[in-house]
Amino acid sequence: MQCSFVEHRNYKVVYRRYASLFFLVGVDNDENELAILEFIHLLVETMDRHFGNVCELDIMFHLEKVHFMLEEMVMNGCIVETSKQNILAPIQLMEKTS
Known part of the structure; x- marks a missing residue:
């Protein structure tokens, strides 16, 4: 697991690498870096649950x-x-109806 924070002027870039994927979030200096890392992790876990093992092609x-x-x-x-089930429920509903 690798994570980094980069500060530039009045902003921060929080990024994390998962295999060959990089996820970046730009925030202001008041934001909690660890909370943003948790957000990135939740997003990746949610995509993993939906796509299997998420990769670049799934996103593209x-x-x-x-x-x-x-x-x-x-x-x-x-x-x-923050509930993966609640996040994915509308997507799963749309897939059932199409």
Whole structure:
């Protein structure tokens, strides 16, 4: 596991690597870096649950689903949902109806 924080002017970039994937989140200096790392980890776990072992192709070919997951997790810049089941429920419902 590798994680890093980079500060630049009044902002921070929090990033984490999972195999060949890098996830980056830009935040202001008031944000808690560890909370952002937990958010990244939750996102990756949620994508793993949906796609199996998530890879670049899953994200590239199903970008709308990844955006939908993020929209379920974050609203107005705040994390509002942390339950993987609740995040994936609307996506699973849409897949059943199509």
